[in-house]
Amino acid sequence: MRYLTIALSKGRLTDMSVELFEAIGIDCTELKSSSRKLILTDEKNKIKFFLAKPSDVPTYVEYGAADIGIVGKDTLLEEGRHLYEVLNLGFAACKMVVAGPAELMGKLDQLTNKRVATKYPRIAREYFEHKRKESIEVIKLNGSIELAPLVGLSEVIVDLVESGRTLKENGLVVLDTIADISARLVVNRVSMKMESERINAIIEGIRKELEKR
Numbered sequence: 507m508r509y510l511t512i513a514l515s516k517g518r519l520t521d522m523s524v525e526l527f528e529a530i531g532i533d534c535t536e537l538k539s540s541s542r543k544l545i546l547t548d549e550k551n552k553i554k555f556f557l558a559k560p561s562d563v564p565t566y567v568e569y570g571a572a573d574i575g576i577v578g579k580d581t582l583l584e585e586g587r588h589l590y591e592v593l594n595l596g597f598a599a600c601k602m603v604v605a606g607p608a609e610l611m612g613k614l615d616q617l618t619n620k621r622v623a624t625k626y627p628r629i630a631r632e633y634f635e636h637k638r639k640e641s642i643e644v645i646k647l648n649g650s651i652e653l654a655p656l657v658g659l660s661e662v663i664v665d666l667v668e669s670g671r672t673l674k675e676n677g678l679v680v681l682d683t684i685a686d687i688s689a690r691l692v693v694n695r696v697s698m699k700m701e702s703e704r705i706n707a708i709i710e711g712i713r714k715e716l717e718k719r
Contacts, residue, residue, distance in 0.1 A: 623654030
């Protein structure tokens with residue numbers, strides 16, 4: 507029996523993912539140790555885990571280097587990879603929004619040359635150019651996106667919002683919601699056919715576990 511490989515997003519999704527896998531009987535002892543090994547194994551269930559940068563998880567899954575992955579919906583929308591999104595895990599929930607100064611509330615259409623600052627250029631373009639049929643200039647940033655409208659770099663931003671506190675403290679408001687975001691379970695298309703029994707057992711186990719919560 508070959509190993510099933512699972513790619514997990516490094517960071518806040520890791521602990522929640524581990525908790526789920528342990529609940530369905532997968533041994534995550536090695537994953538929880540402070541080992542420097544890159545690939546961690548559950549010998550009994552023939553499962554290998556590795557931790558990757560969230561934006562890389564869909565790539566590993568699409569190319570079959572991982573059979574299964576757990577990653578945020580924001581990353582899936584931004585990366586646009588060919589894979590199966592099989593379960594909404596519900597944790598790490600937040601929203602992808604358009605935000606800007608309060609005076610733009612209800613006036614998004616009146617902005618003629620829109621500059622949009624974001625970590626998510628693909629999502630921003632998709633929303634403005636396809637959904638709203640407006641052309642925009644995307645300014646890609648990696649740090650605090652909220653800063654952009656405050657210093658005149660952009661009129662609006664596209665970013666993730668959890669509580670909205672950072673926006674509020676900086677005099678910004680949500681102008682529109684693009685999507686609800688949370689952690690998703692994704693599966694490689696070929697693996698789904700070749701290893702359907704084992705993968706479906708994991709999916710079903712997790713689904714039942716989520717229903718209990």
